[in-house]
Amino acid sequence: MARVLIFIDNPGPALKKPSLELLTIARSLGEPAVAFNGELKDDVAAALAAYGAQAVYRPSAADLDDYLVGPKASYLAAAVQMSGATIVLIENSTEGKETAARLGIKLGAGVITDVVAVDPDGTAHKSVLAGSYTTTAKATTPVSVLTVKSNSVTPEPAVTGTAPEAVTVEVPETATASSAKITERSEKPASGRPDLADARIVVAGGRGVDGNFGPVEDLADALGAAIGASRAATDAGWIGHDAQVGQTGKTVSPQLYISAGISGAIQQKSGMQTAKVIVAVNKDAESPVFEIADFGIVGDLFKVLPQATEEIKKRRD
Ligand SMILES: Cc1cc2nc3c(=O)[nH]c(=O)nc-3n(C[C@H](O)[C@H](O)[C@H](O)COP(=O)(O)OP(=O)(O)OC[C@H]3O[C@@H](n4cnc5c(N)ncnc54)[C@H](O)[C@@H]3O)c2cc1C
Structure with missing residues (x-):
């Protein structure tokens, strides 16, 4: 054997x-x-x-x-x-x-x-x-x-x-x-959120968040979710590279993936398309993300996400 x-x-x-x-x-x-x-x-x-x-x-x-x-x-x-x-x-x-x-x-x-x-x-x-x-x-x-x-x-x-x-x-x-020695380490501040790679729920933001991950973070915290991002968002420096989902980022397979302000490029899809349920929030009804979404909301994420967060909190409390 x-x-x-x-x-x-x-x-x-x-x-x-x-x-x-x-x-x-x-x-x-x-x-x-x-x-x-x-x-x-x-x-x-x-x-x-x-x-x-x-x-x-x-x-x-x-x-x-x-x-x-x-x-x-x-x-x-x-x-x-x-x-x-x-x-x-x-x-x-x-x-x-x-x-x-x-x-x-x-x-x-x-x-x-x-x-x-x-x-x-x-x-x-x-x-x-x-x-x-x-x-x-x-x-x-x-x-x-x-x-x-x-x-x-x-x-x-x-x-x-x-x-x-x-x-x-x-x-x-x-x-x-002859190996390179590590001379210093600094600890990454703990977010208190689950690990992106094995989270049951992921809320991800893209270029549509326009530098403000606040609504994504609030929804993630209401759901006990991890935060993900498109490469456009990580490249812009709005969030760390370890949040990137996709071909050159992490592959995630959560029960629920909420995509907000992400167009759904093939490189993003390859990292999240095996999620059980995909919910997409995008203001452009023609956005390719809707091709793989189980539930699509055509709207402004700055209006949709806070409403969802409020409703979830209300039902939870
Ligand atoms: C080799 C290679 C590897 C790559 N690897 C990755 C990868 O691992 N992960 C990845 O994500 N990308 C990757 N990319 C980049 C990928 O091709 C896309 O450029 C990227 O995913 C686009 O990010 P985005 O959807 O956030 O931005 P955009 O394509 O610019 O889309 C932004 C979306 O937000 C919507 N929007 C704007 N404002 C709002 C609002 N207020 N409310 C709601 N919706 C709004 C817009 O309608 C649009 O659909 C890779 C590219 C290459 C070439």
Whole structure:
């Protein structure tokens, strides 16, 4: 049975949904093992066991986080060799993709990014050209490295939990010798809102907000939603780039996506078209966003959003 290694990097107090998805996919491919980095908290260890991890590898060096991704790739390469894994699954984040690329070079392994599904034989499916085509690819090398987009599967614990074996991986001293070191960190202020990538509800604003995300934020807070944005809005500096939804931003698959002042360009659609229910607010009835919306409101977002917020608050209180 193939051994599948999942990289989990600093999850904090609880495993995030994308990691649970990787564990779920790994079980469909073979025997899951985890290459873990960071402090292993009790809840995280319990989740790894519940999701069927057979082994948990941890690096001998505790300072991998003081560097950019180079040393993490060296650690993963050593973990792959120790575990005999033939498939490595990594999150499809920017850092995940860079780690995968470096790991691919170290192992001479084929790397496939932006994966949305994996067959039991390791064939990867990708959604390309802004979601208009699906392609399949399979690495022909002994080890394949796949970065998988979040919201690709529904996380499911294993039928029978495990007691994973704990293994220490010797990270070669040379791993950090010529790597870029992080000299300072500043904490991102907590918004108190859910994570965009796995939020159940997303309220997103585009160029139509004209620099004022206030009504979008008020509606999001009334609904307990995360805030998303089009690239036009993030490029304008009205909101951080981590809020961008779309081809070059995050892919979201919430139960409800409210799009306000966004035209619905193909690059935006590719990041949100799998939302269960899409509500679009746009003052232009011809806007392409209405082609994929389940409910459309032709109107000024500065009038529609505050009314919706008020009504939701009234019903909630
Ligand atoms: C390689 C590449 C990658 C890209 N990646 C992404 C991506 O990841 N995500 C992304 O979003 N875009 C991406 N883009 C950009 C994309 O093509 C569009 O330019 C962008 O999505 C447009 O953003 P928008 O809809 O907010 O702005 P616009 O297209 O300018 O639309 C603004 C909309 O707001 C409406 N509006 C204006 N005022 C109001 C009001 N008061 N009330 C209600 N409606 C109002 C208008 O009718 C209009 O439909 C990418 C482009 C390229 C080339």
